[in-house]
Amino acid sequence: MATKENQSAYWKENLTYIVILLGIWFVVSYLFGIILADKLDAVKLGGFPLGFWFANQGSEIIFVILIAVYVKLMNALDIKYDVHEQ
Amino acid sequence: MNILAWTWIIVGLSFALYIGIAIWAKAKTTGDFYVAAKHIHPVLNGMATGADWMSAASFISMAGLISFMGRDGSMYLMGWTGGYVLLAMLLAPYLRKYGKYTVPMFVGERYYSQTARVVAVVCAIFVSFTYVAGQMRGVGIVFSRFLEVPINTGVLIGMAIVFFYATTGGMKGITYTQVAQYCVLIVAYLIPAIFISIMLTGNPIPQLGYGSTLSEGGLKILGMTDTGHLLEKLNQVQIDLGFSAYTAGGTKSKIDVFMITLALMVGTAGLPHIIIRFFTTPTIKGARASAGWALLFIAILYTTAPAVAAFARLNMIHTLNDHSYSEAPSWFKNWEKTGLVAWKDKNGDGKIQYAKGNAFKGAVAFAKDASGKVELGPQGERVVKTPVDDKSKNELYIDNDIIVLANPEIAKLPPWVIALVAAGGLAAALSTAAGLLLVIASAFSHDLIKNIIAPNTTEKSELMYARVAAGGAVIVAGYFGIHPPGFVAQVVAFAFGLAASSFFPVIIAGIFWKRATKEGAMLGMAAGIIFTAAYIIYFKFVNPADNTAAHWWFGISPEGIGSIGMVINFVVLTLVSLVTKEPPMPVQEMVASLRYPRESA
Numbered sequence: 001m002a003t004k005e006n007q008s009a010y011w012k013e014n015l016t017y018i019v020i021l022l023g024i025w026f027v028v029s030y031l032f033g034i035i036l037a038d039k040l041d042a043v044k045l046g047g048f049p050l051g052f053w054f055a056n057q058g059s060e061i062i063f064v065i066l067i068a069v070y071v072k073l074m075n076a077l078d079i080k081y082d083v084h085e086q
Numbered sequence: 087m088n089i090l091a092w093t094w095i096i097v098g099l100s101f102a103l104y105i106g107i108a109i110w111a112k113a114k115t116t117g118d119f120y121v122a123a124k125h126i127h128p129v130l131n132g133m134a135t136g137a138d139w140m141s142a143a144s145f146i147s148m149a150g151l152i153s154f155m156g157r158d159g160s161m162y163l164m165g166w167t168g169g170y171v172l173l174a175m176l177l178a179p180y181l182r183k184y185g186k187y188t189v190p191m192f193v194g195e196r197y198y199s200q201t202a203r204v205v206a207v208v209c210a211i212f213v214s215f216t217y218v219a220g221q222m223r224g225v226g227i228v229f230s231r232f233l234e235v236p237i238n239t240g241v242l243i244g245m246a247i248v249f250f251y252a253t254t255g256g257m258k259g260i261t262y263t264q265v266a267q268y269c270v271l272i273v274a275y276l277i278p279a280i281f282i283s284i285m286l287t288g289n290p291i292p293q294l295g296y297g298s299t300l301s302e303g304g305l306k307i308l309g310m311t312d313t314g315h316l317l318e319k320l321n322q323v324q325i326d327l328g329f330s331a332y333t334a335g336g337t338k339s340k341i342d343v344f345m346i347t348l349a350l351m352v353g354t355a356g357l358p359h360i361i362i363r364f365f366t367t368p369t370i371k372g373a374r375a376s377a378g379w380a381l382l383f384i385a386i387l388y389t390t391a392p393a394v395a396a397f398a399r400l401n402m403i404h405t406l407n408d409h410s411y412s413e414a415p416s417w418f419k420n421w422e423k424t425g426l427v428a429w430k431d432k433n434g435d436g437k438i439q440y441a442k443g444n445a446f447k448g449a450v451a452f453a454k455d456a457s458g459k460v461e462l463g464p465q466g467e468r469v470v471k472t473p474v475d476d477k478s479k480n481e482l483y484i485d486n487d488i489i490v491l492a493n494p495e496i497a498k499l500p501p502w503v504i505a506l507v508a509a510g511g512l513a514a515a516l517s518t519a520a521g522l523l524l525v526i527a528s529a530f531s532h533d534l535i536k537n538i539i540a541p542n543t544t545e546k547s548e549l550m551y552a553r554v555a556a557g558g559a560v561i562v563a564g565y566f567g568i569h570p571p572g573f574v575a576q577v578v579a580f581a582f583g584l585a586a587s588s589f590f591p592v593i594i595a596g597i598f599w600k601r602a603t604k605e606g607a608m609l610g611m612a613a614g615i616i617f618t619a620a621y622i623i624y625f626k627f628v629n630p631a632d633n634t635a636a637h638w639w640f641g642i643s644p645e646g647i648g649s650i651g652m653v654i655n656f657v658v659l660t661l662v663s664l665v666t667k668e669p670p671m672p673v674q675e676m677v678a679s680l681r682y683p684r685e686s687a
Contacts, residue, residue, distance in 0.1 A: 011681050018175045025171050029164045034344050037157065038335065047297035047315035052333040055160035056392040057293060060167045060385045067174045067378035074179075075371060083682040085369050 010081035021066050029059040092505035093232045100509045108251030108259040119256030120187040121365045128372040132379025134264035135363045137517035142224025145514035150486030153395035158336040161343050165350025172355040174377035178364040180597045180680040182373035189358040190533045196596040197604040207533045210358045214522040216581045221519035222567025232508035238568050245564040253553045260520045267513035274510025278493040279390045282397045292393035308404040320400045328442045345646030353582030356590035359521040370683040398489040407440040411465035417495035426485040430470045443478025527556035587614035587651025600674045606663030614655030621647045
């Protein structure tokens with residue numbers, strides 16, 4: 001049975017997930033794809049300079065993975081705190 | 087069978103399919119019309135969102151833009167995908183829990199204010215019309231290029247199709263049509279990309295292909311002798327011609343690329359026609375998942391686009407630069423008649439030179455003799471009457487759109503593939519137009535008529551109003567498609583800037599902060615919009631001569647200023663909320679309930 005305290009614990013855990021995942025979201029796009037792109041370009045990923053790859057494809061692929069991870073985590077969290085839809 | 091016949095057949099079949107779906111998915115209730123009765127499976131909703139999102143610009147113009155901008159172009163790739171992460175985590179599940187029909191309705195109820203709702207309606211309608219005018223024009227352009235009919239006839243055909251399926255099916259009809267349109271456009275985009283990737287590198291996956299080494303066949307096509315990584319070769323040829331390396335930053339400053347990317351991401355997450363797609367899933371769990379599916383389907387095209395851009399750029403430079411017109415590949419001559427490519431032998435050496443800078447001053451126009459026949463130059467090229475730009479050695483005009491449009495011919499694919507690209511471009515434009523028209527229709531019928539003007543309207547007449555509003559919106563959109571206001575290109579920055587600086591902060595605060603008050607929201611929206619609009623209007627309309635990095639604040643272009651507008655909105659909203667009376671208890675309880683998929687005791 002979910003109680004008031006339970007519900008606020010659920011919300012806190014949700015916010016923690018969001019902060020961590022959006023942190024990664026920021027790092028791969030704004031940091032790796034823009035701010036540090038020139039430095040990362042010294043490293044090669046196959047034929048791709050790394051900074052260019054993050055800006056062109058890497059961040060998009062990681063965005064998809066981030067949402068997939070969030071969906072999995074939240075589905076589990078809904079059940080853990082008994083707030084899932086029936 | 088020739089290209090034209092194939093194009094009519096494939097475009098005709100795709101239109102018949104859309105109409106068939108509309109008849110099958112007729113809307114019977116307002117719930118059907120606004121949110122497809124909340125019965126759409128998350129995977130299908132993801133596909134529909136993908137088609138809704140990817141417009142004529144994504145399909146036809148984006149790869150070309152990237153091809154000319156190099157790494158700077160990735161701000162479009164990141165900016166137009168990153169917003170889905172924000173949608174999945176910060177917006178979609180909570181707005182789905184709210185469970186009503188429109189974005190202005192949420193703003194009105196959350197901020198317990200009809201005024202806020204009306205402001206939101208005006209913003210939603212303005213943003214949507216801005217966008218939809220460009221889509222209808224896009225339909226006309228695809229028709230004129232592939233089917234050789236006048237642009238205006240193309241716009242009228244597009245209007246008739248959208249009119250039919252948007253007014254009968256509403257959101258339900260639009261959703262299933264968009265699923266079909268996604269399939270058409272993604273196949274049309276991938277086939278040429280895969281074949282070009284195989285031709286140049288031997289790798290069938292374009293996403294990997296442009297990071298591979300050139301194959302023997304590829305070298306032959308490009309007229310090169312020693313192999314190496316495709317991107318290295320491209321960097322080399324760019325530098326030789328006086329451009330910056332393809333994989334390095336170009337002319338834009340880092341701060342501007344950062345701000346434009348942010349404005350596009352946040353703007354995406356604040357666009358009403360995208361937000362309402364998440365109202366259609368049966369569950370909150372489904373709303374989250376559907377954002378993930380949407381981004382996956384979008385990323386398939388968005389990771390292919392930079393590959394297409396790099397292939398086309400390398401191929402274009404190698405097959406045109408320092409070759410005479412008679413040696414130029416056939417796609418160049420075929421597309422010359424559309425005015426999308428043009429050549430003028432500035433230095434009189436009989437060869438095409440490509441270099442940094444503009445070939446001509448202004449839009450390309452071809453010279454015609456007294457009888458109206460196009461004049462041809464010594465090698466059979468069309469004579470350009472536009473004055474040449476003496477500041478540059480560049481002799482070649484290449485429109486962005488050619489990169490995608492000429493792809494099938496570059497890859498020497500059969501005519502039916504070219505026809506498929508035409509159908510794909512139309513699918514992209516029509517699906518986005520339909521989604522936008524629905525936002526406009528529901529803003530009129532639900533937010534204005536049902537809520538403010540005539541609250542006693544029955545369900546049946548509200549449905550009728552919604553259909554009439556959708557029909558009216560198609561006609562207005564078509565009018566703008568036929569008579570495009572000169573500023574359509576400029577106002578795209580407006581649509582994103584406005585969505586970023588108005589809706590996004592107000593909705594986020596509305597969900598995550600119970601203490602956000604109506605005064606805070608209204609002043610925040612006003613401050614964000616006025617700041618963003620003033621900056622864009624000044625540089626785009628009042629003083630366009632000063633629209634250069636030297637005059638911008640902190641080097642931020644009008645395209646990226648929505649990011650600052652968003653911050654201003656958040657700051658004003660927070661400060662004003664703290665000094666005004668807290669929201670009534672029922673509103674605070676409503677906000678609390680958004681956080682849990684199911685409340686219990």
